[in-house]
Amino acid sequence: MDGSSSAPDSGPESLELTAGSPRPSDPERELDELRARAYGPDADIEADPAAMARLVELEAAHLAAATAVRAGGSAVGAAPVPAAAPAAPTGDTRPAPARRPPRRAWAVVGATVLVGVLAAAVWNLVPRPDATLQQVAVEADSDIIRVLSAQGRGPVASTLHRFELYHDVRVWSVEDHAGKVCFIVWDLAASGRFSIKCAPPGTEVALTLSVAREADEFGHWLPDGSNVDFRFRENTVDVFVRPPAG
Template sequence: MGRDSPPPKAEAEADAHEGARRASWMRSVVIMVGVGAAVVLAAVYATALIAPVPRPDATLHQTGADADDRLLLRMESEGQESGAPPRPGYGGGEQEIDLSTLSAYGTFRGFEIWSAMNAFEAPCLIAFHRATDDIVARSCVPAGTDLFVDAGWPGLAPGEQLRFLLRNDTVEAFLLRPVGPD
């Protein structure tokens, strides 16, 4: 038997046995990785189902209603106590809300919700309480940030707040309640 001759039969069987063992080990590794991935996915899914996610008490949609003179006058008068009159067509004091962009979202617990853009191209959210003729809350933030306003009101229980959150073309309304002692 020379150096270039094929291995003896016993050596060939040992090589075949080693190859089978290696293939079996690889299958085990693949199965373990698959089972591990399935466990991780199941845990993520279960957490998503179990974790408390705040749900809005109402979802308001754009109504297409135009702002009436009462709202426009109230918006124009906002910030006048500072002594600087607003630019024509703008309201909301220093936020310079463009009144021509007002868009209605309906009413929740007596608050009319409106969105608009300001002079700086930032989206704004306004909560108007028509019964008292009061702009209760207004906020403008740079585009891409969560835009919300909070409104407290005597008609709410102690510690409660209303939160209005603009999400794309809807406003989610939440009644925020204080957390009691555990």
């Protein structure tokens, strides 16, 4: 060694990146450049449609990547495009007149209303029973069987049906040996009145007891001259009270 200090290297010094500072990727550098052209003091991107399109593409990719990182790697779908607002009306802004229903529609409505009115009128005209008597249990050795047998009507005891009382009036039906159905009403409490009528099965039969104060006490709860009709059906008896005539 000659003791002389060595001269410093005259070559150019090499610049090294600071540790932990990654080099920007090409798309990032391109995005920065396009942002400068779009938002910087010397913005000139409006004159370059291709550059504007590329900026939009890179901005969208950058936003998607950032969103995916925040969401843990799952990208968020794009928001739906809102529907366009309706155009402002031009010219006459008066509301359009309401459409009148066609004549046929009015005819259908009128016919429906008429049918409803007629149905209500018919319902009010059809008489409704003052009472409906249901079947009840009957004794096998009923007195009515003995009475009918004594009259020679030949009742079949197994076909006997008894109905609920109407005041003190008892009501039955029974088949005879000729195959007819006999209907009986019997006021055992006040007057002892007895009425019977036999008819083929399925025939509607009505028996009437009239209120006559001079004769007996039947119908003491009704005005003198009233009539009580017992109309027999298959399993029930409807009772209709008719007021005195006039």
